[in-house]
Amino acid sequence: MTKPPLWPAHLHHFCLDTPQIDVVVPWYETHLELDSGKLADGAVWLSGRQRNIVFRPADEKAFGYVAYALADADQLARLDADLAAKDVARSDIRSPVFADGQIAILDTDGKCFVFGLPVRAETDTPDRLPGRLQHLGICTTDMDSLIAFFTGTIGFRASDIVKNDDGGVSACFLRSDHEHHDLALFAASSSRFDHQCYETTCWNDIRDWGDHFAAQHTEIEWGAARHGAGNNLFIFVRDPDGNPVELSAELETRDFDAAPGEWKTEPRTLNLWGSAWTRD
Numbered sequence: 491m492t493k494p495p496l497w498p499a500h501l502h503h504f505c506l507d508t509p510q511i512d513v514v515v516p517w518y519e520t521h522l523e524l525d526s527g528k529l530a531d532g533a534v535w536l537s538g539r540q541r542n543i544v545f546r547p548a549d550e551k552a553f554g555y556v557a558y559a560l561a562d563a564d565q566l567a568r569l570d571a572d573l574a575a576k577d578v579a580r581s582d583i584r585s586p587v588f589a590d591g592q593i594a595i596l597d598t599d600g601k602c603f604v605f606g607l608p609v610r611a612e613t614d615t616p617d618r619l620p621g622r623l624q625h626l627g628i629c630t631t632d633m634d635s636l637i638a639f640f641t642g643t644i645g646f647r648a649s650d651i652v653k654n655d656d657g658g659v660s661a662c663f664l665r666s667d668h669e670h671h672d673l674a675l676f677a678a679s680s681s682r683f684d685h686q687c688y689e690t691t692c693w694n695d696i697r698d699w700g701d702h703f704a705a706q707h708t709e710i711e712w713g714a715a716r717h718g719a720g721n722n723l724f725i726f727v728r729d730p731d732g733n734p735v736e737l738s739a740e741l742e743t744r745d746f747d748a749a750p751g752e753w754k755t756e757p758r759t760l761n762l763w764g765s766a767w768t769r770d
């Protein structure tokens with residue numbers, strides 16, 4: 491199968507709105523060891539070597555946008571032409587973390603996805619506590635349309651699909667490079683941001699993150715455990731806005747042509763070791 495222009499791309503950063511930016515920013519500075527820099531309109535860019543987030547001040551917490559990095563300007567031009575040919579809806583959002591020429595589109599839920607080239611060079615050197623921003627989860631009320639959009643129109647590949655007994659899809663894990671998923675979709679009662687995940691280098695990094703959070707008196711809310719789909723080890727904490735933050739290790743990889751796996755909607759699919767979070 492011919493690879494789409496999107497292939498390969500990787501999650502680079504994301505943007506959330508927060509009603510308490512003066513609380514959220516210090517939390518990320520201490521908990522994820524990020525440096526903060528002011529942007530226009532009171533927004534803040536939190537950055538490490540391998541993790542970047544933009545927070546914007548707002549009356550309510552909300553999803554801003556998700557940004558995927560491509561390899562070079564040629565790939566970006568090919569993706570731009572492909573999306574134009576498919577008449578994909580565009581957004582006028584521009585990320586300050588990406589260079590001019592970036593592409594911003596709207597998915598079938600109206601969420602903004604940005605594709606571009608980072609203004610700061612990326613590095614393979616991890617931060618002091620290793621954790622490369624690797625995937626996001628988002629909730630949707632219209633799973634079938636969103637899967638069709640990301641796989642059929644944009645060029646993501648489905649790695650694993652989780653189905654209810656009636657055949658409805660409760661979760662879908664999508665990839666835009668060799669890693670099992672860099673976008674996870676969850677069926678829920680509203681379309682919203684679900685969680686952010688940072689991929690570490692090994693199980694011992696998860697231990698070190700646990701000790702780091704303990705030093706901040708921040709409880710692990712789920713894990714340590716191992717996901718079924720993706721097979722990655724994980725722990726979850728929450729930021730002051732209630733946004734889940736996942737640290738992961740040993741995430742599976744998949745070839746481009748690998749057929750999607752199928753799982754049942756049951757706790758074991760999300761946690762081989764025990765109970766699982768459910769989305770309302």
Ligand SMILES: [Fe+2]
Pocket residue numbers: 625627674685686687736
């Ligand atoms: Fe995750």
